[in-house]
Amino acid sequence: MTSLATVYDRERERAVDPEQREDSVARQQGGSDSELKLEKDGMSDTESKVDSGVPEVPVPPDDTPEVLNKALSGLSSRWKNWWVRGILTLAMISFFFFIIYLGPMVLMMIVLCVQIKCFQEIITIGYSVYHSYHLPWFRTLSWYFLLCVNYFFYGETVTDYFFTLVQREEPLRILSKYHRFISFALYLTGFCMFVLSLVKKHYRLQFYMFGWTHVTLLIVVTQSHLIIHNLFEGMIWFIVPISCVICNDIMAYMFGFxxxxxxxxxxxxxxxxxxxIGGFFSTIVFGIMLSYVMAGYRYFVCPVEFNNDSNSFQVDCEPSDLFQLQxxxxxxxxxxxTGWTTVHLYPFQIHSIALSSFASIVGPFGGFFASGFKRAFKIKDFANTIPGHGGIMDRFDCQYLMATFVNVYIASFIRGPNPSKVIQQLLAxxxxxxxHIFNSLKAHLTEKGLLKNTSGENK
Structure with missing residues (x-):
C-alpha cells in the first residue's frame, strides 16, 4: 500500500507544473498525512488536469473580407498580410481623423467604447477556461465590477469638470457628496456576491479568476480614465501621444518588413x-512636425472646459506660453x-521629443507584455475584430502605457494650480x-506687500 501511494504521488507531481510541484513538496514536508489525504480527496480529476497545464483558448478564425481575399489571392501570405494591414491601417487612421473632427465629447465616448471592448476581449479569454467548470456568476460579476469602477472614476471626473452643473442640480449634488461611499457600497456588494458564489473543490480557480478580473480593471479602466484626463488638458495632449504610438508601430513594421x-x-x-531603430527616429521627426502644425490652433491646445451658459463643452482660450513661438x-x-544660429519653435515641440521618445523606446514594451500574455494562453490575437490586426486590445496595448506616462508628465512638468477650480471649491x-479663507488670504497678501494695510485708517 505504501509503494502504491508513493507511485501515485510521483505521477501526480509529473502532471503539474513547477509551481504546483513546489507547493506539493511544501505540503508534504509541512502537512500531516491526514491533510494530504483531504487535499487529494477534495480535488477532482478534471480540476487537476486543467490546473496542470496552460488552458487552451480557441483561435479566432480568419475573417479577412472576401473582397480583399479575392483581390490579393495571387500574393504570398507575407505580402497578403502586408496589404491587409496597410489597407485597414489607412481606414483606422481616417476614422481617427473623423472622430477628432467631431469634437472632445465624441472622443470621450470612443475612449469608453474602446475600454469596454478591450475589457471584453481579455475577460473572454479567462471565461473560455472558467466556463468549462459551469461555475456561477463569473461573467456577471466581471461586468458588474467594470460598472462599479467606471462609476467611481467617471463620477470623480464629472464632479471635477462639471462642478457648477453638479452644484446646480440637487440630485447630482447629493450623488457628488456621497459619491465615494456609494462607490464603495457598490463594490462591497460585488465582493459579497463573489464570496457567496464560491463552490467547493474549485476555490483556487475562482480566486484566480477574481484576480484576473481586477488586474484587467487596473490595466484597462484606470488607463482609459487617464486618457480622458489628458484630453481635458487639451486635445493636443491626446492626439500627439496617440499619433506617436501609431507612427512608431507603422514605421517599425515598415523598417522591419x-x-x-x-x-x-x-x-x-x-x-x-x-x-x-527606424521607428524611433521616424517617430521623433513625426512628433516634432505634428506638434508644430497643431500648436498653432486653439482648438487643439486649449483645455476642454464646460460652459455653464450653454451647458456644453468649449475649446477656446488664450494659448499659454507653451504654445507661443519662441x-x-x-x-x-x-x-x-546647418548654418542657423537660432530656430523658431513652440516650447511644446521640445516636450514632444520626450513624448516621442517614450512612445518609441518604452511604449513597445506594452506590446511585448501583450505578446507574453498571448503566448501564455497559446493565442495569436486577443480577438479577430480587425482583419490583419487582431482585436482592439492588440492595437491599444501600447496606448494604455503611453496614457499613464502623459498623465504623469503633465502633472510633473506642465500642470500648475488651476484658479477656476480653486474658486469653484471655495464657492462650495x-x-x-x-x-475665514478671505481674511487669511488678505493677511497673507498684506504681509507680502501686495495689499496696503488699512487697519490704521479704519481706526
Whole structure:
C-alpha cells in the first residue's frame, strides 16, 4: 500500500507544473498525512488536469473580407498580410481623423467604447477556461465590477469638470457628496456576491479568476480614465501621444518588413532591431512636425472646459506660453552643420521629443507584455475584430502605457494650480468658511506687500 501511494504521488507531481510541484513538496514536508489525504480527496480529476497545464483558448478564425481575399489571392501570405494591414491601417487612421473632427465629447465616448471592448476581449479569454467548470456568476460579476469602477472614476471626473452643473442640480449634488461611499457600497456588494458564489473543490480557480478580473480593471479602466484626463488638458495632449504610438508601430513594421534581419526580443520574433531603430527616429521627426502644425490652433491646445451658459463643452482660450513661438539658440555643433544660429519653435515641440521618445523606446514594451500574455494562453490575437490586426486590445496595448506616462508628465512638468477650480471649491464652502479663507488670504497678501494695510485708517 505504501509503494502504491508513493507511485501515485510521483505521477501526480509529473502532471503539474513547477509551481504546483513546489507547493506539493511544501505540503508534504509541512502537512500531516491526514491533510494530504483531504487535499487529494477534495480535488477532482478534471480540476487537476486543467490546473496542470496552460488552458487552451480557441483561435479566432480568419475573417479577412472576401473582397480583399479575392483581390490579393495571387500574393504570398507575407505580402497578403502586408496589404491587409496597410489597407485597414489607412481606414483606422481616417476614422481617427473623423472622430477628432467631431469634437472632445465624441472622443470621450470612443475612449469608453474602446475600454469596454478591450475589457471584453481579455475577460473572454479567462471565461473560455472558467466556463468549462459551469461555475456561477463569473461573467456577471466581471461586468458588474467594470460598472462599479467606471462609476467611481467617471463620477470623480464629472464632479471635477462639471462642478457648477453638479452644484446646480440637487440630485447630482447629493450623488457628488456621497459619491465615494456609494462607490464603495457598490463594490462591497460585488465582493459579497463573489464570496457567496464560491463552490467547493474549485476555490483556487475562482480566486484566480477574481484576480484576473481586477488586474484587467487596473490595466484597462484606470488607463482609459487617464486618457480622458489628458484630453481635458487639451486635445493636443491626446492626439500627439496617440499619433506617436501609431507612427512608431507603422514605421517599425515598415523598417522591419523591408530591412529587418536582427531579432529584437524572443517574445515577438518578428520584431527586429532595424525596425526598432527606424521607428524611433521616424517617430521623433513625426512628433516634432505634428506638434508644430497643431500648436498653432486653439482648438487643439486649449483645455476642454464646460460652459455653464450653454451647458456644453468649449475649446477656446488664450494659448499659454507653451504654445507661443519662441527663438532658441542652436548649439555650436548644429550651427556649423546647418548654418542657423537660432530656430523658431513652440516650447511644446521640445516636450514632444520626450513624448516621442517614450512612445518609441518604452511604449513597445506594452506590446511585448501583450505578446507574453498571448503566448501564455497559446493565442495569436486577443480577438479577430480587425482583419490583419487582431482585436482592439492588440492595437491599444501600447496606448494604455503611453496614457499613464502623459498623465504623469503633465502633472510633473506642465500642470500648475488651476484658479477656476480653486474658486469653484471655495464657492462650495459655507459662508463662515469662505470668510475665514478671505481674511487669511488678505493677511497673507498684506504681509507680502501686495495689499496696503488699512487697519490704521479704519481706526
Amino acid at each position: 523591408f530591412f529587418g534581419r536582427t531579432p529584437l526580443i524572443k517574445l515577438s520574433p518578428k520584431k527586429t532591431w532595424e525596425g526598432f 527663438d532658441y539658440a542652436l548649439p555650436s555643433i548644429m550651427e556649423s552643420v 464652502l459655507r459662508a463662515d468658511q469662505q470668510l
